[in-house]
Amino acid sequence: MVSSKDVAKLAGCSQATVSRVLNNPESVRPDTRTKVLNAMKALNYQPNLAARSLVARSTRTIALVSGTLKNNFFAQSTDQIVTYAAGRGYKTMVYFENEGSLEEMMTAVQGYKVDGIIVSCVKLDDPHFTQLEQLGIPYMLFNRRHRSACNYVAMDNEAAGGLLTRHLLDMGHRDIAYLSGPPDISTFYERWAGFEKAMAEARLSVRQELVHFNASDALEAQKLAWKLMQLASPPTAIICVNDEMAIACLDALLSMGLSVPSQVALAGFDDIGLASHQAIQLTSVGQHKFRMGEMAAEHLIAMIEAGPSDRTRPQDEPRIQIKFKPELFVRRSTSYKI
Amino acid sequence: MVSSKDVAKLAGCSQATVSRVLNNPESVRPDTRTKVLNAMKALNYQPNLAARSLVARSTRTIALVSGTLKNNFFAQSTDQIVTYAAGRGYKTMVYFENEGSLEEMMTAVQGYKVDGIIVSCVKLDDPHFTQLEQLGIPYMLFNRRHRSACNYVAMDNEAAGGLLTRHLLDMGHRDIAYLSGPPDISTFYERWAGFEKAMAEARLSVRQELVHFNASDALEAQKLAWKLMQLASPPTAIICVNDEMAIACLDALLSMGLSVPSQVALAGFDDIGLASHQAIQLTSVGQHKFRMGEMAAEHLIAMIEAGPSDRTRPQDEPRIQIKFKPELFVRRSTSYKI
DNA sequence: CTGAAAGCGCTTACAG
DNA sequence: CTGAAAGCGCTTACAG
Structure with a gap:
């Protein structure tokens, strides 16, 4: 796999410069920039996203833990969420209920350092929900809600x-x-x-x-x-x-x-x-007419972009609870x- | 975010040992192992998957680039693929056609270092297909095929x-x-x-x-x-x-x-x-009766687990072409x- | 059985 | 404007 070091060598510059043309192109002189760009093209270089997310604060990725696609309702909402998020510049990692327990999903999601999570398949007294809240990253429950105070969008x-x-x-x-x-x-x-x-x-x-x-x-x-x-x-x-x-x-x-x-x-x-x-x-x-999936994604992204709150006790955070009329x-x- | 270093400190051992109980538990003495396990639980530790995949050779992840979920056919096959892969211990990153061009997907997929790719939405003369072949990682076309010699499973x-x-x-x-x-x-x-x-x-x-x-x-x-x-x-x-x-x-x-x-x-x-x-x-x-999605996943995983081939010229690689009778x-x- | 160390590929202050 | 260096969190030889 070709790395930024290879590009740097071919372009005759340092690896840092390669990184710069990727993240802050204006900060590098036009001619070096084109040299680097050409080298990238020549080597078919693609930055390693794992390495990037290791150091960056945002992955621009959200996770969706959805009910099974066998139910068309979830196919529709997955489509809505993924499309909406893509429009806002976020990638969606989709997990489906049948893949394993909520717990496994949470583990994966946590490991991938996503910026936010949408879950449509919590149980009313799901023990893993606490884990979700404690992650400290924005989340939205969608369609189903948890018994405790939580963020959700659902029908009445x-x-x-x-x-x-x-x-x-x-x-x-x-x-x-x-x-x-x-x-x-x-x-x-x-x-x-x-x-x-x-x-x-x-x-x-x-x-x-x-x-x-x-x-x-x-x-x-x-x-x-x-x-x-x-x-x-x-x-x-x-x-x-x-x-x-x-x-x-x-x-x-x-x-x-x-x-x-x-x-x-x-x-x-x-x-x-x-x-x-x-x-x-x-x-x-x-x-x-009410696009529930889209709404969940919209609020989640709003939470992400609002940044972390200043409250010291996260449990005091106000909840976003949207209950729409059937x-x-x-x-x-x-x-x-x- | 709690890291293995934090766990090590609490457990009173080195970070390397923490890593070992995760990857090779038998190699560490039972009592240190339990100490580490307890520390992990206490801190709600989850290994950072980005860091892991940066160093590991396999991500145990495949990518699926699927046609839109608006077509129930793709909802069905996505369900099949994701479920089958999960059963084999692989996570599936799902991308949908409407999210962006095949090119963008390929970039992402490449960046995530997935072990293999299934694509159901190539065009007959898709220019990005060459890119896919050049990645040098196993792939399977599914439902639709490319004009050139390629791996695929599709109906006649x-x-x-x-x-x-x-x-x-x-x-x-x-x-x-x-x-x-x-x-x-x-x-x-x-x-x-x-x-x-x-x-x-x-x-x-x-x-x-x-x-x-x-x-x-x-x-x-x-x-x-x-x-x-x-x-x-x-x-x-x-x-x-x-x-x-x-x-x-x-x-x-x-x-x-x-x-x-x-x-x-x-x-x-x-x-x-x-x-x-x-x-x-x-x-x-x-x-x-013929589960096309499952079949694609099965062959892809077989290719992944067979390991890289010895051929120097990848274009000489034999193709897997499955055309089933309607x-x-x-x-x-x-x-x-x- | 365990620790110190190198390294995976990136980003980002810090100098110059 | 650019390079050298530190560090993100992990895994894995290498010693001991």
Whole structure:
């Protein structure tokens, strides 16, 4: 690998000068500068970024720890974040949940000396979160939040759950199934809380056999949909805790020969792009105009560029907490009144 | 940031010993080892990866330069690659096409001293490809290939184009529209070649007003679908050069009140997961059982672990070229015989 | 088994 | 404007 020393030798100057034309070109005389530039080109020189970040204070890199790309919601937000950050001159190191534990990611992230971190897959009581706060570098939680005071941008999920549930109640549904991932994740916990509250307010009791908290992916959701519809008294509507699962359920329901919405209504959360597709037409609650990923990146970069704060006790730092209002998009999948 | 020196001080040993418990734990006496381990924990020490990679020969990191996540095909393959690599103990640095030019990526990748590179978005005559070959580190092209001799894994796209076209011809179609991205990309070029050939073999001429090479994303495809169907003599079938575009077209066609397949047939390439969804049922040619992303990662890691070759002239290196046979999945979107 | 020392490739005061 | 030198945090022969 060609180093700045090689360039210096060819250009007939010192290694320091080579470094200067890279970092502060005006400070070197034009003719030496061109000599160095030519030598670089001739040798196809690329500065070693590891060496640079070892000495520099900023890596101009942020880390994104994202939920799995199998969920289109995370594919969309990853795209948003990476694109936005690139526009601001930051490189994004992307990690995905399935690669290993949050802990491993944190280790890596810490080792790479990134300028900031965005995390979309913390658990509500995640023990590694403390570690994140103690790193002392800017971070933003995104989509999911931690129980303790923290920086985050997320939807008002409880409101979203209520909104969706009341819509189904309005359409005459009483036997509503609810498929969710584990409630140790804020998104799932809060959406469920909204559902429960809306049911209670309508003085309806929740049929426990219609509720499942172990549907963590599309396949599980499909199996459960199948089971639900085999019940002696099947639900008339199914809420899935995200659109990815809801769309998978739709597939299962149609495969069973059921018609949506006349035999079962179906609804999800997030309002991913596909939900509004003419062939899908899934009722969902979310915010497509509000670019959550971008917003997270924007605030993170603002924190980075504001520099370290003067507070001696970091726990006194004010938090950035952005909770945005959900919007209900009623589509064909719930358009049948019973 | 706490360094190994700090740990050494607390543990009462030299920095070298701290390094040893990290890299070669058996070589240090158990009691000193625990002392060091405790000190690390107490200080929440994480080795600086930049420093490590500066001196180590392997970073256990590969780079992936992927097409945009807006196309689900790339989301799927990124997921495959990252997961597979993690299973083999490699970290993946992911770059997306939209972040900047291939050149910038290459620079970054080079600077980070990754052990290998997977690229899914080279152009057929990409000038930066030479740079990639000259890096002298293992690489794999994936999905798209370069015109010159190179390592790649890709579908036999010309065969795929032929397969799909003949199917439509069998169904009685003569006025087939073809929506594609620019032919400076191997995938597009070859699929088109397969189409043209199949048409020629059937002694049919291609109606030029039905062919577009400027549909590079879903939105463009939708606009073109709209235009096509306004023609005095609209096509009876539309081929989109990938499923992402085809599914977007489906949306547009349904929005126009057209029925698929009875008024227009529709087909795509890649056979992404959604294509087989009951609500979509898109005919497509691809290979879902063959995990192309995984395969690329597997071969790349094999090359990395085989170590540098002894050949003096790298251009004499044998290439790994995997071209897999496409399979046609006939679904509802083309099931109407005219 | 462990320490002192060299070196990975850079940046950045410090002199001149 | 430019060079010599220190140092970023690590790993790894080399002695002992």
